[in-house]
Amino acid sequence: MPQYLCIHGHFYQPPRFDPWLEEVLPEASAAPFPDWNQRINRESYDPLGAARILDEHGRIERIVNCYEFINFNFGPTILRWMARHSPSTYHKVLEGDRKSIERFGRGNAMAQIYHHIIMPLTTDEDREVEIQWSIQDFQQRFGRRPEGFWLSETAVSTPDLEALARADIRFTVLAPRQAKAISDSRGNWHEVDEGTLPKDRPYLVKLPSGREVSVFFYDGPVSQAVAFENLLSDGEGFWQRILANHDQKLLSLATDGESYGHHFKFGEMALAWVLNRALQEDSPLSLTNFSSCLDKHPPQQEVRIHEKSSWSCVHGIERWQDDCGCSSGDHPGWNQLWRRPLRRSLNVIRYYVDEHYRHYAGELFSDPRQAMLDYGNCLSGKVERDEFLRRHQARDLDRNQRAVALKFLEMQRMSLASFASCAWFFDDLGRIEPLNALSYGSRALEMLKDLQGPDVEPLVLEVLEEARSNDPAIGDGVTIWKEKVLPRRVRPAHMAVMGACMQDRESSFSFPGLEFSTRKEKNILQLDYSWTCLQEQGQEKFALDQEASLDCRVQTGEGKSLGIRDLDKKLRDLMLLKLDRQHEQKVLSDMIQAASILGRHRESFFETGQKEPIAGRGILSLGMLMHYLFSTEDPDDWSAFWQEVLQNNPYLAFLLKSMLEKELERLCSEKLQMWERAGEMIQRSRKIGIHPDIYHLQNRIWEKGLESWGKNTLKLFDFRS
Incomplete structure (x- = not known):
């Protein structure tokens, strides 16, 4: 042995960050999580840091x-x-x-x-x-x-x-x-x-x-x-x-x-x-x-x-440049002839980005090659951007010149990001991975034009025309570029739409790559924004057709108007998710307060022994359920009743689980004595078919040391006591 x-x-994980916001945007396929990074983190990366070893009774013996x-x-x-x-x-x-x-x-x-x-x-x-x-x-x-x-x-x-x-x-x-x-x-x-x-x-x-x-x-x-x-x-x-x-x-x-x-x-x-x-x-x-x-x-x-060999292609490295036969296997009849033109199109972008950098970055950097090699220190956060520029600038740069210098380096980064291997790994051009690769390439081209470089988009499209999806409804690379890649580009007008849709007069948004705020005065919206990676700032004003509504439209200087439906789908989903979370937090907070009041006066709503009249009343049911979970007085025969109610009302069960997890977090952030009460709530909730996620609470118990807890608390949180 x-x-x-x-x-x-x-x-x-494949790079999923939006090249303008530098943030991972919502992905419906990752449900019930907002995106795949969060889902895989919760299913794999986080549990690997706190993996359970259970005893013969299913209780936690070690983490x-x-x-x-x-x-x-x-x-x-x-x-x-x-x-x-x-x-x-x-x-x-x-x-x-x-x-x-x-x-x-x-x-x-x-x-x-x-x-x-x-x-x-x-x-x-x-x-x-x-x-x-x-x-x-x-x-x-x-x-x-x-x-x-x-x-x-x-x-x-x-x-x-x-x-x-x-x-x-x-x-x-x-x-x-x-x-x-x-x-x-x-x-x-x-x-x-x-x-x-x-x-x-x-x-x-x-x-x-x-x-x-x-x-x-x-x-x-x-x-x-x-x-x-x-x-x-x-x-x-x-x-x-x-x-x-x-x-x-x-x-x-x-x-x-x-x-x-x-x-x-x-x-x-x-x-x-x-x-x-x-x-x-x-x-x-x-x-x-x-x-x-x-x-x-x-x-x-x-x-x-x-x-030129690899672990996932028996043909060497052909999987990332040609139709070699290696793919995910989900569609056996499909080809991967699109791989070569996809790589060629990104190579076109890479060539012109590199050439422009070689010819003109020397006006800003004392050694453009060394500046690019050292830029990883800036990306990692080890060196602040201002300090990085001081070390590498060819001369004293003003604010606009510093923004230009950073844009040269960001252009290079986006072009390199487009070559992540996953763009060629799977079975079709229409998947999210090639779309992301083209989006990074698009961002690089956008910055190339901003830096007075050549407009090479026609050359890129000429090559992409040869790349065809196996799905006729998706079409070729040009169709994908025009219908899916270009709409992803974020402009000031898009930021204005996001601010206009918010109910508050003043709103702020913060992403790793972009920060902006909006202020509405009557039918005028003022936008202040900053591309954080570029240290590039701007301010614009837009006319609104109404002050605050999801139907609000922003008037652009080109005589056009934009609304939330004109945003790219992922940006639109992000906006709706932000609004939904704001609403959800308020609703849950109000419900917990109302449930507490209703629970204390439950006897007023039905005659002794008559449970059925409350079964169909949402807020009243929540109040009674929360009281049931908090109390130790109700007889056990209520559990069977509530279990039946929740089985017939999944949304009520969802609301109760959300409220319970919020309340457990509140209780467990207080004195250690409250943990036992929280544990009792968990056990009572399980009797009626509600299983709150207590993973992080269990981790906190383990990290503090089992000797810090009473045997009953450990048992209530599923530890071997």
Whole structure:
């Protein structure tokens, strides 16, 4: 059986941020969550930081931060989102790396290509930028330089390894089928394949430059079982499968990290079970990470790789540029002939963006190339934009010139973002991933024109005309560009529409890439806005046809009028969601207050023993239900009645669950003594079929330490007491 176990999670999400707002906008397909980032975070990333180990009665025995014990990499773009929207998860990731250094001597976290581009398909210049930006982001977040680097889709070529070695990266991880030949102790070379390659050791790649980089090859069959064969349905079965791998010093697994919890519900619990078994004193193997393993067992053999190979395309890297046959498999009869013209169209944008930067950025930067390489420090937040410009400016720049300088760099960033691998990974041009790629390209073109660059949109459309969706209703790339990409562009008039629809006279909106406020005076709206990434500000006034309404229309200077229906669908959904949340918060607050009053006077509404008259009255039912959950006086036979009422009224059940979760959060933010009362409410709610989400409350109990709580409180919150 193996002596060491290293489990690697590759955590990555396609870039979903809107290129104008720098925010992830609502996605209906992610329901009941607003967008896919939030859904996957709640199903996978967050639970991995607090994975439950249960006893034989289903009670929590232990909560494990899996990031402390597994090797992992996160994409910079998802960490940026996580730090803003789920800081508790973000801190679990960082804490996991910090504690792994204490345990293993080296950190679990690896860096990853910044925009998840396919490295063998890019230029030497862009290859270096992607690596440097990622290193700078990693240093800012984890407080150390990365030692390992995850290549997107493990796509690799010798120039990629040379670039890693130049950046002082010690190792990367590849699929076993990417090994071509290995050397023996005498220096003789032997061809290998996935079945004959010994995967329990690191290998050394000696590069043409004289530099070296180490490579680990993960175990294919067990990794495949985790990712696709439901191995995560049973933690003990997972553990036994690991132990069954005889005669290996090191067993390393590598899969998409989303396998744990998102692809397989409760998969994080199976992982926690395995980690817990490996940590026992009588465990036959020890946990490790790749960096620590490399320290203890440096490479004794060399390896040659298959050039331009990857882990998810048997044809090398054709999946990201041609109709090779590899796709998601959802539509077997479809082709992917659109892949090549999509890449060519984005290459056209990339070429002209690069050329314009080379020719004109030197007027603003003392060394335009170095400014671009260092821009990752600005993106990570390590260096403020003003300080960054002071370091790199060719001369003193005024406010407008600073905005222009930043726009040159943002133009480059948007162009690079358009090459994220997921745009080519799936089966059709009409999916959201190619649309996002084209949107980033569109934003880059917009900034290119703002910077007095050439109008190359006609050239882009000429190429996109060759890219055709398999769905005739979607059409070709030109149709997608005109009907779906261009409407995404955010203009001041769109901001004015959003402000006009709000009921308040003054409204403010804040996104990572854009902040704006509106003020309405009679039928005039004043807009003040700032593109935060560009330090570019503006002020405009618009005429309104009415002061505040969803039907309000904004008059533009071009003699046109815009309303909420003229916004891009995602922007419109964001606006409606904002209004709905405002309304929901007020309604819930009012309902809790009314329910409290009605509950106290419940006897006035029905004769003793007559429950049915209240069953169909919404606010009265809520009042009675909230009183039932708060009180310990009502007889148990009420539970059966309320259960039947709620089964016949799903909306009432939804409102009650929302109100209950809000009240539980309020109670548990007060004295510790209130937690027991909250626990009793939870138990009573379960009797009537309402199961509030107490995940975060349980985490708080564990983090404070079980010894801080009474046995009854622990039992009420499903802990083993």
